[in-house]
Amino acid sequence: MAELVEVKRLLGKDGERVQGLFVTIDPQRDTPEMLKAYMANFDPTFLALYATPEKLAQVAKDFKVYYKKSGGHDAQQLHHGPLGRLLCVRPARQIALVHPVRQRCPALAADIKLLLAQ
Secondary structure, eight states, X not given: OHHHHXXXXXXXXXXXXXXXXXXOSOTTTSOHHHHHHHHTTSOTTOEEEOOOHHHHXXXXXXXXXXXXXXXXXXXXXXXXXXXXXXXXXXXXXXXXXXXXXXXXXXXXXXXXXHHHHO
């Protein structure tokens, strides 16, 4: 989320057209109150998605995101696909860009600028 804050800054006025959305994969632990407090650390326009496990499974399927609970001694630990992926999704729910979060912010800002110009 911190990287997305920086990307919005780099985009200048175009950054206002970017909606940050954090989706928890652990709705049992990440309560709406916890998510609200977490998101307050970033940008006041960013949103957090909280869903029931059933709805979360559908969202993950729709956006091809992998996650599962650990079968080991810490059954609360969750594992997910490539860590730090940022999905850029068009309003029609089409994935337009998959970006590694740890990549440099200017590169991500440049890619998003291209998407916004389309």
